[in-house]
Amino acid sequence: MPTPQPDRPGAVLTVRELRKTFTLHTIDGRTVVSLDGVDLDVAAGEHVAVAGPSGAGKSSLLRCIHRSYLPDSGSVLLHTPDGPVELTALPDRALARLRGREIGYVSQFLTPPPRTGPLDVVAAAARRRGLAPAEARDAAAESLHRLGLDEALWDVDCGVLSGGERQRINLAAGTVRPPRLLLLDEPVSALDPRNRERALQLIASLTDQGVAVVAVFHDLDAMRQLATRVVQMTDARIVAEGPARDILGAVA
Amino acid sequence: MAARLSEPRTGSTRVLSLLDDGRTDAPPGILDEGAKREIRRATLTAVCVPGYQVPFGSREMPVARGWGSGGLQVTLGVVGSGDVLKVIDQGDDGGVNATNLRRMISSTMGCAATTDTREATVVQTRHRVPEEALGAEQIVVYQVPVPEPLRGVEKSVAECARMHAEQDYSAMWVSLYEDLVRNGVITKSTGYPVLVGGRYVMATSPVPRWDVPRLHMSEHLNLYGAGREKRIYAIPPHTAVEPLTFDDVPFEVEHIPDGTCAYCGSDDTFLVEASGGQYVCSDSDWCGRAADGDVDRAAHRERVPLAWLPDPRRRVAATARDTAEAPRPAAGVRPTAAADGPEWALRVDGIGKVHGPGGAAAVPGTGPEHATAISPATGAVVAAWDVSFDVAPGEALGLIGESGSGKSTVLRCVIGDETATAGSVRLSGVDGGRTDVLALDPSARRGLRVDTMAVVYQDPAAGLDLNVTAGGNIAERLTAAGWRGYHAIRRRVAELLDRVEVPLSRMDDAVGTFSGGMRQRVQIAKALATEPPVLLLDEPTTGLDASVAAGVLDLLRGLLIERNVAAVVVSHDFAVIEALTERSVVMQLGRVIESGLTDQLFRDPHHPYTQRLVAAARR
Structure with a gap:
């Protein structure tokens, strides 16, 4: 178990005793425990990789932090210039605004608004982070360039694009005008080696800029390349934590 | 000089005395004193409230109703x-x-009679105001066939009364707009609508437009009687009478170019066509005296409406280009979110609606935990109860649930289509959110729908008049908000239709000729016309086929992003809610059972009912 260090300098995220249980009312009301008391600290410029087998609760952890899952109990503190904010207790509207400004969430699959082009999707994300319309389009264009998305596709409906293209759009939207906290859930799973490398470079550069990253990768190389720290999850709990080579070496 | 007619008083009196069964002491007359008092009372009221139609107890008259029975009674x-x-x-x-x-x-009345306007003290007329000057000693009584100026645009008598009471004349303005669109000029001739004393719109009834300027600030008293509809109204002396027309469309009178009277040679009287392609004055008294040289032609020329002769250069087709920068009415003062004001634009607290007896007492025993909306105590249907939410500018809130869950009821209570049984609704734009708008009177609530809170209904026919053009439907909202420039309205309509992607070539087509998706776009354009800070959408894409619904959904999403409106979206379709909203409220059997961020409700629904809805949406 990690030692809580809520007051260390540069703290961005402090998670304590986070629990999440699903009650499946449509299937005989059974319950599934997804997080069973998770603690996590992430500082600015830190890249924490969450490792573990499928079903260990890695994605649930990211979603409970983002609050697309509503945690049952526990604390998720985001440290902002205005002071710490308890995300689990934040009113919905305030959370929606805070998410737009401070938190990037990149899921494995892009679910963009239907019939919208990549440039619009990314520019909309940039606008939520506070950019004016014209600046937002410039930032979106830069971001898409950086991830190597063919300019001919920028105004094509995202729904017709390939999985790898969509994933890059998603990553561009999550990282444009970098947020304080970036949550990555398998962001490069569908990319070919060349684009994967571009994406990993982008993520690494964000960490260098001081973004706090919590990421789930299935691929160990990515974790070794990017993570400043790895937490190992099994059965809804964090069972080990440390530098990448220690943890991943132990797993391998 | 016309001779005063002296006629024997035998005819009618003889008939009456027969009817009176031999009584010879009965005064001759058609109306008894009680009936006259009734008419005088109504007439005095009419004089006190210029242009207002005063009801009175109309009697049977020896002429058919609609043929002068009202004018006769007033006389x-x-x-x-x-x-x-x-x-x-x-x-x-x-x-x-x-x-x-x-x-x-x-x-029957024992008064003298004349054909000379100068001698008359009371002139009963149909179709004309005499060409001769009228003075303070004279009364003109008009026989009115149709007293209601709004009859052409509204069939319901009660609704016409409401429109007069609230000075809500936008339907009238739409009919003028439509006339201009279709004909390039206002074609309405007799019965031209006027605004009397700055308050009531009145039908000038049978007189031509030529005579309308004579009513403005007149010296004489005008009394109008309609026997069939049992109404009396008046224009007292020195009352402002303005023909309704747009600021940039001049009022026009009838004109026959180079027309002169074949009998007296006048070229500045109201002429009517006679046989053989000739014209004659439509005033036999004036014409006869003019032929005899017994009229003051110079003074007459001062009275006639030469300033309003038709001028093709000032008609809308010619002026469309000149007025590119015509002014619009100043946008309503939109209170921006003041530092101490509420952060919401719309706040709904504890809204409830019970159909049937019992009111709040019918509520116990209903709701999801009892699996019914029907009160076990009274049998009333509890359509919604204790529903609360608020929406901020730039935010969209979803209201989701199956059909019958009460979401549309809540919306109707908020907009005012239904009367809520309980709860309050506040708008930051109304008194800084301190006033419960449900407590406002119906007219004030209706006023809110003009520029504060607009609704888009599932059925475009509920929000549009299908017989009116796309432009006219939008003009209705604009004129209600005080727009009076024809070209400014046209330009604004074009902007809005362009925004909702309706081709401008369809602007002047009746909405009834549009497809369902196009109608919905026009309805959205109308809702946005005055840029209301709150927009309510009731199943905006239900009833459209999938590809058309997708287009409308895209449009709404774009609009919600680009305008800083607070929107409430009601839908049973999770895909619509997900595409448009950030936060949602889930309703079942009239109650809120779950609320939260839309993505959280979709990914992590807690309530069994929400889980079923989401599972159904994923299929």
Whole structure:
């Protein structure tokens, strides 16, 4: 178990005793425990990789932090210039605004608004982070360039694009005008080696800029390349934590 | 000089005395004193409230209703034995109707009769105001066939009364707009609508537009009587009478270019066509005296409406280009979110609606935990109860649930289509959110729908008049908000239609000729016309086929992003809610069972009902 260090300098995220249980009312009301008391600290410029087998609760952890899952109990503190904010207790509207400004969430699959082009999707994300319309389009264009998305596709409906293209759009939207906290859930799973490398470079550069990253990768190389720290999850709990080579070496 | 007619008082009196069964002491007359009092009372009220139609107890008259029975009663009510009566029909003193009415009134009332306007104290007329000058000693009584100026745009008498009471004349403005669109000029001739004393819109009834300027600040008293509809109204002396027209569209009178009277040679009177392609004055008294040289032509020329002769250069087709920068009404003062004001634009607290007996007492025993919305105590249907939410500018809130869960009821209570049984609704734009708008009177609530809170219904026919053009439907909202520039309205309509992707070539087509998706776009354009801070969408894409619904959904999403409106979206379709909203409220059997961020409700629904809805949406 990690030692809580809520007051260390540069703290961005402090998670304590986070629990999440699903009650499946449509299937005989059974319950599934997804997080069973998770603690996590992430500082600015830190890249924490969450490792573990499928079903260990890695994605649930990211979603409970983002609050697309509503945690049952526990604390998720985001440290902002205005002071710490308890995300689990934040009113919905305030959370929606805070998410737009401070938190990037990149899921494995892009679910963009239907019939919208990549440039619009990314520019909309940039606008939520506070950019004016014209600046937002410039930032979106830069971001898409950086991830190597063919300019001919920028105004094509995202729904017709390939999985790898969509994933890059998603990553561009999550990282444009970098947020304080970036949550990555398998962001490069569908990319070919060349684009994967571009994406990993982008993520690494964000960490260098001081973004706090919590990421789930299935691929160990990515974790070794990017993570400043790895937490190992099994059965809804964090069972080990440390530098990448220690943890991943132990797993391998 | 026309001779005063002296006619025997035998005809009618003889008939009456037969009816009176031999009583010879009964005064001659058609109306008893009680009936006259009723008419005088209504007439005095009408004079006190210029342009307002006063109901009165109309009697049976010896003429058919709609043929002058109202004018006849007013004349009988105001005329006395010292009066001198003149009767005009179609501008003619000598017609059968005019002659018979004149004889009947003068013989039964004991007053003198004349055809000379200068001698008359009471002029009963149909179709004309005499060409001769009228003075303070004279009363003109009009026989009115249709007293209600709004009849052409609204069939319901009660609704017309409401429109007058609230000075809600946008439907009238739409009919003028439509006329201009279709014909390039306002074609309405007789009965031209005027605004009397800056308050009531009134039908000038049978007179041509030529005579309308004569009513403005007149010296004489105008009384209008409609027997069939049992209404009396008046234009007292020195009252402002303005013909309704757009600021940039001049009022026009009828004009026959180079027309002169074949009899007296006048070229500045109201002419009507006679046989053989010739024209004659529509005023037999004036015409006869003009031929004899017994009129003051110079003074007459000062009275006639030469300033309003048609001028093609000032018609809308010619001025469309000149007025590119015509002013619009100043946008309503939109309170921006003040530092101490509420962060929400709309706040709903504890809204409830019970259909049936019992009110709040019917509520126990209903709701999801009892699996019914029907009160076990009273049998009333509890359509919604204790529903609360708020929406901020730039935010969209979803209201989701199956059909019958009460979401549309809540929306109807908020907009005012239904009366809520309980709860309150506040708008930051109304008194800084301190006033419960449910407590406002119906007229104030209706006013909110003009520029504060707009609704888009599932059925476009509920929000649009399908017989009116796309432009006219949008003009209705704009004129209600005070727009009076025809070209400014046209430009604004074009902007809005362009935004909702309706081709401008369809702007002047009746909405009834549009497809469902296009109608919905027009309805959205109308809702946005005055840029209301709150927008309510009730199943905006339900009933459209999938590809059309997708287009409308894209449009709405774009609009919600680009305008800083607070929107409430009601839908049973999770895909619509997910595409449009950030936060949602889930309703079942009239109650809120879950609320939260839309993505959280979709990914992590807690309530069994929400889980079922989401599972259904994923299929």
